Structure formats: C-alpha cells, structure tokens
Amino acid sequence: MRTLRLCALLALGLAFGYTFGEAAEGQKAKCCQKAEKAGKKCDHACCVEAAKDGKQCEKCGGKNK
Numbered sequence: 001m002r003t004l005r006l007c008a009l010l011a012l013g014l015a016f017g018y019t020f021g022e023a024a025e026g027q028k029a030k031c032c033q034k035a036e037k038a039g040k041k042c043d044h045a046c047c048v049e050a051a052k053d054g055k056q057c058e059k060c061g062g063k064n065k
C-alpha cells in the first residue's frame with residue numbers, strides 16, 4: 001500500500017536524523033543530561049572543565065565524536 005510505504009520512509013528518515021544529530025554533538029554524560037532536564041548546568045568540576053572546551057565529560061560517561 002502506498003500510505004504504508006510512505007510511513008516506513010518517514011520513520012526511517014526520523015531514525016537517520018536522530019542518529020546523525022547525536023553523532024554530531026557527541027553524547028552527554030548522564031549527570032549532565034539530568035542537570036539539563038532540570039534546567040541547570042551540571043556542576044561537576046570535570047563536566048564544567050569539559051564544557052569550557054565545548055566537549056562532553058568523558059569521565060562521567062559522555063562521548064565526544
């Protein structure tokens with residue numbers, strides 16, 4: 001069916017966009033994600049240091065590309 005194929009394409013596109021966006025930004029550490037959700041910035045010294053360089057804190061599980 002035509003609609004079904006369109007839906008599948010759309011889902012695929014979304015999945016691609018998602019992984020691509022994440023790869024471009026690296027991955028935030030859990031503690032930083034939590035802080036961000038609460039509308040704050042992570043106050044770990046190691047995360048603050050990493051953020052200064054525009055990076056994610058790898059000590060806390062963040063990943064840079």
Ligand SMILES: [Zn+2]
Nearest residue numbers: 031032042047
């Ligand atoms: Zn953090």
Ligand SMILES: [Zn+2]
Nearest residue numbers: 046047057060
């Ligand atoms: Zn950290």
